[in-house]
Ligand code: ADP
């Protein structure tokens with residue numbers, strides 16, 4: 001029979017406290033030291049302490065408000081006590097002549113040290129030999145209740161060791177039982193600072209356990225994925241479609257591209273679904289790698305979908321892939337939200353009947369109405385723009401419930417190492433770590449807004465030299481309408497200031513057909529200067545563009561600026577990026593701009609970005625459950641992450657019982673996010 005919840009139980013549930021395990025893992029925020037007494041003369045302001053003495057004075061004052069004021073004395077000095085709210089019993093407890101013990105934080109008052117609302121108990125009782133824990137709690141749930149319940153849980157809990165003794169000794173960590181007892185009931189004289197800072201070995205053990213559980217769960221998720229079946233799509237030696245595409249390309253692959261093509265090609269040949277992240281800095285040539293993977297899959301009679309987060313980016317892919325693959329006889333379809341009714345119906349039919357071998361589009365691809373005939377490979381570009389759910393949706397569209405789809409995710413934003421080892425540990429990663437030959441690094445200049453005239457001259461010069469330029473309008477976060485207005489104004493101003501220059505404007509609110517027309521004209525060299533909002537942030541590829549001006553660069557994030565800058569330096573001509581800023585700059589903005597000025601390495605920038613912003617914003621991590629780490633911190637505890645990872649591998653290989661016990665303790669009810 002289920003009993004009704006009491007109010008206390010409801011409050012406990014609010015703190016996530018239900019099972020015995022929940023209680024023992026509810027760890028103190030801090031401690032009170034009741035293990036010793038401090039002579040009154042040795043009390044220091046701001047340092048919580050316990051003292052005993054005789055009440056030598058006690059009165060209820062009425063001004064400026066009703067309060068109980070008393071004085072406590074011992075041989076070494078006097079201490080004021082003040083209570084703004086009090087019960088008659090407290091008044092009696094503090095009658096002159098009483099011997100009492102007080103616990104509180106002394107402050108400097110008008111007449112020497114005083115404690116406001118100290119805890120008062122009888123003097124002379126036995127001192128505990130452990131510190132008193134102070135737990136995170138909620139309204140109406142007092143510390144003594146929590147302490148009692150947690151104490152009871154500790155008495156009955158299973159604190160059995162989950163790590164093999166040899167491993168624990170090697171890691172120099174306390175046992176789980178020792179760690180838990182130390183954290184709830186630290187012995188007098190423990191290094192309190194280490195406890196508070198979470199550096200104490202007991203804390204290290206808890207963080208290690210949590211990260212180990214995360215690593216073990218991720219490894220299980222990976223094993224589950226390997227147990228799924230997918231259609232093997234091995235590379236066709238010799239005369240395959242991929243080989244023909246390779247032969248038709250106007251350039252040779254870089255060694256890095258060849259390496260990742262081989263990695264992806266190997267995965268596609270497996271009986272379980274590929275889940276690979278292809279990372280490479282902007283301009284490193286990921287698109288052709290995707291095209292080669294698509295070609296390898298199409299050779300086996302399956303369909304391939306390529307999804308990009310914005311219409312402009314999807315369209316670029318569409319043109320590029322069509323240019324490469326149509327001549328080889330591949331049927332392509334285009335699908336985006338802005339497609340007309342008839343065109344959409346036709347595209348959907350081609351996809352459902354399997355006539356479309358390669359489908360390129362936006363998120364429209366994952367809608368329910370899109371039925372694939374036989375989807376074998378799903379590619380998503382700039383994958384961090386998509387949520388986990390959106391990626392999963394494509395994975396399940398194979399058209400055969402027994403078969404999972406191979407997945408290739410591309411990103412120009414590299415995953416910092418700690419995230420790669422944790423949240424993204426389930427992905428295999430391929431990295432293109434060199435740019436195609438003949439690229440010269442982009443010169444990055446910082447310029448105050450006051451120097452606009454010089455910038456205009458630079459644009460004129462670039463155009464005279466036959467080059468093209470981008471002008472990125474400031475981000476206006478508060479209002480999309482304002483952002484649009486700014487873009488239109490900038491366009492007008494630039495057109496007037498540069499009468500010999502052919503200026504175009506592209507922004508998010510432009511109908512897709514117009515957007516496409518402007519991009520096309522810029523690509524074809526019919527426009528010299530493209531004024532744009534951040535719609536050009538990702539993937540736009542016009543090698544003849546050599547100058548980029550970013551207005552109000554201080555308003556953009558690091559990764560965004562890096563992406564924007566990546567639009568230039570794509571051809572063999574020297575390129576430049578001018579970051580216009582408005583003074584004065586905030587510290588953070590200064591840091592960002594300096595970092596960008598100093599390096600062009602996407603990995604360094606991503607690492608810096610992570611430090612400046614924290615991991616929460618990274619690659620859609622929010623949806624993937626880092627918040628489920630309660631004790632460890634991916635950045636601060638990266639050394640522990642590394643150890644946990646090694647130990648997870650070892651445990652899975654040699655100690656399956658320990659794996660089960662450890663996950664039982666730590667991962668219960670937390671597995672959801674790992675299915676992604
Ligand atoms: P990103 O990795 O940023 O998506 P792209 O795939 O758009 O980069 O490639 C950038 C440009 O470099 C494109 O014009 C592409 O055709 C070209 N490219 C790709 N690989 C090579 C190569 N091996 N040699 C020369 N140019 C290449």
Ligand code: MG
Pocket residue numbers: 286287381539
């Ligand atoms: Mg790209």
